[in-house]
Amino acid sequence: MNTHALILPILIPFVAALLQMAGQRPAFQRTVGLLAAVLLVLVTAWLTRLADDGVLRVYALGDWPAPFGIVLVVDRLAAGMTLLTAILAFAALLYASAGFDERGQHFHPLFQLQVVGLCGAFLTGDLFNLFVFFEVMLLASYTLLAHGGGLARTRAGISYVVLNLVGSALFLIALGLLYGTLGTLNLADLAHRLTLPGHDPALARLACALLVAVFVLKAGLLPLSFWLPHTYTAAGAPVAALFAIMTKVGIVALLRLQCVALAPALPDLLDRWLTTLALATVVFAGLGILAASRLRALGAWLVLLSAGTLLLTPAQASPRVDAAALFYLVQSTVATAAFFLLAGVIAEQRGAAGDHFRAGPPPAAWLKVAFLIAAITVAGLPPFSGFLGKLMLLSTLREAPAGTAIWVVLLTAGFIVMIALARDGCLLIWRNGTFAEATRPIAGGGRKAAATLLLVAGGPLLAVVARPLADYSARAAHQLHAPGGYVDAVLGRRPANLGDEVAR
Template sequence: MDHLLVMPIILPLFAGLAILWKRDASARFKRLVSLSAMVLLVAVSVALVTLASDDTIRYYALGDWQPPFGIVMVLDRLSALMVLLTSVLALFAGLYACAGQDEEGSNFYGLFQLQLMGINGAFMTGDLFNLFVFFEVLLIASYALLMHGGGKARTQSGLHYVALNLAGSSLFLIALGVLYGTLGTLNMADMAQKVATLDTSSAGLTMAAGLLLLTVFALKSAMLPLYFWLPRAYAAAPAAVAALFAIMTKVGIYAILRVFSLIFGNHAGALADMASPWIWWGGLATLALAAVGCLSARDMRTLVSYLVLVSVGTLLAAASLPGQQSLSALLYYMPQTTLVTGGLFLLADLIDDQRGKAGARIVKSRPLRQPALLGTLFFIGMAGIAGLPPFSGAIGKAMILQATPEGARVWLWSILLVAGLCAIVAASRAGSTFFWRSSEGEASGPLAGPARGIATAALIGAAPLLALLAGPITQFTDATAEQLDHPARYIDAILNPDPENQAMPMSNSEETP
């Protein structure tokens, strides 16, 4: 059990290496290894969530170098939740790719696993420089995955994506350098402790570095001035990759939540909550522009990309609000929006397949082969994401609206509700064109098939399922929000550990990173 905390990183690493090692093996072998690794990963993350639910914050010191000197992997409720979300999304995205998409280019599953390793690492790490390293791991895998299968649109959007992220990485390193210069440490818990006692002469410098970090995370999470890469990249990516990318913007949001609640949280003295106004206005502006983008989309993939941005805007605006209630609402809203947008990317690919030349463009075309199945999935997915009851999107949005303090309501309520309306208008236009306004002709596209059908239905099925499970999930997210709101617990758990909290006892040191 002690080593369970590194499993979300080790497992995809070894699965990915095995697949890359045997790169000439049959597709069947790669699919088998990859899928079984992902099923195991889901099991591991369920175990981690159970482990984290007792409210102890555990850490795993790599190579047994104790914090603040060594790199630690930290398991608290938030990171457990994010790892579980990633592994569930990845399992179904990987299952979808089994139906043939993985063979369109080379090394699909190897890269897929390495990307998972990067994402899980980013969620688990307790060291800011290590966060940078895991960001790079997930990015370099995503560069290659984005261009899986090739084609003009992918190459072009890939170039933009790579150039932007390289510039972002440089900013990240500059921010890290300044923070190390002023605080003298890169362990997040230690940084949080040092920020509170920072002398005033270096407060300005630390603040600049903190806001630089916010810029980097805003690029990853696609906040307003930095989101223009997203619709093109996500619309061009292969369906299974686009579905996995639905978690990538959430990595940025997780980093914002972690850094600005732990290091620059309410205890940080002069720098407390310094980023909130930026996140608030950036989130609202993203939400407003993404709603306009939904209306302008001429292709279902672009539409879903803008729906991802709508959810990013909502999450960011909620993240900037004070108090535990909004945090809990945000954490309830995040899983369903991630899973359902992932499912919608898969559905767009199924619709594309059955409509011949028209593809996923919102134009009149020949009828679909399976209108009832795809139509139902489309309806549930879009209703879930736009926030119509009885699906979980409605519950999440209602919780966020309710948690908004009096003064902020006029902004968030109006923009969030109008954005929901725009999403409904755009979705109903797309849906009626796809399913009702078909021209004469024979329905002749390929059937969805079991793997692709199950994967899509399972992800979109999150909308009703998470609504049914709203009770236990909100209990978990309430406790998570409470934990996040008390950074002192995190700091204590890392820097003044009880021997019991430690995932790895001091004596046990045969493991090397």
């Protein structure tokens, strides 16, 4: 049972998508989707507990041994990321099933396929398989982005699709170069062969650099991040909440590539440029946060800010920094997703004024409190988890080569976020004296409120369980940085009698 359980995070949403395509009735699709989401949360939570014993579990698809077949690798990082995906997917689906899913066709199967892509991208140990899961994720995201219609979504969709298609072309070129020079696409085998002589080092370096470029495109590093704000602004609230984890796919892939393959063989590939560009991304996001004219746009810029902050870490190649980064990743993903759901509910209550920062009918009291909590979390003020994440990251980054610059930029960005949120919060919540228009009720309010409050409560809750979560992040980072651990676990699984089979 345990051996095959590793593929469940991919199978559960996939089977759900198939069922939903077979039975088209909305009520049936909702029930299947929500059941699958709950099941996924339970399974990934169990997997995370299982992975916490420190054993790197490898699942060979079709039982083909590692360098020849495709493997899924479950370690603490992969299991934890699937759990985060599952929780986010559950909240977003709960919100969407209050009516958003009926604004277009095929919302539910596409949503589940996006979860398939996300979980697969976190779990796979093969670079071509990573490409395939990226494409599954992207194809679903293209259609989810356009869900609900409207010119803004179509237009955002076009640039998003074109950019990602070019990114996919780059990904394939990198894979072709890697296969041509090293003769393998299995990440562990690749890391192993990179350290051996007998290949063209310049070509291998170029291929790895292209791969890094693709990952930072997904993550939204500065010269490649102009697509992000308007795409996330245009997406519907539950879709944007699920998208909050998509930039993290690029960051986690980069982190894994760096730790497994780059650190032993090409340790200087990320030096110099990545930290500088990440700082520039943080500055860019800070300016965007000041300029945002509506709550959704603010959320989009906050996603970029969190991506920029996280991209400071891979170049440091230190388990302590990565431990802090993983904690920051979890809390910032939940906080930004909460922001998108909040924006959706507030926009619905304020009617014509929407989520624009201008005078309008006041939102309900619970929304005001929820906004306050979410704002404090995302601005990194005590006592919630945003503060802890930022504190850990700052205290570990102090020893980095560019430590002073990082401190100045991150603290300034935090200050900017605080000012912007204070200003925008006042405009949204208090500037309403002259308005006669009444606050509108929320359609399907119970589910939307539950989903929003679930994610907003993430701020205080993650602060309460900060110690276990930070310890888990530290263990995950150490496992990630264990030299050769990944390679040995994946390649060492080869059965002893393999030589005989080949000889036969």
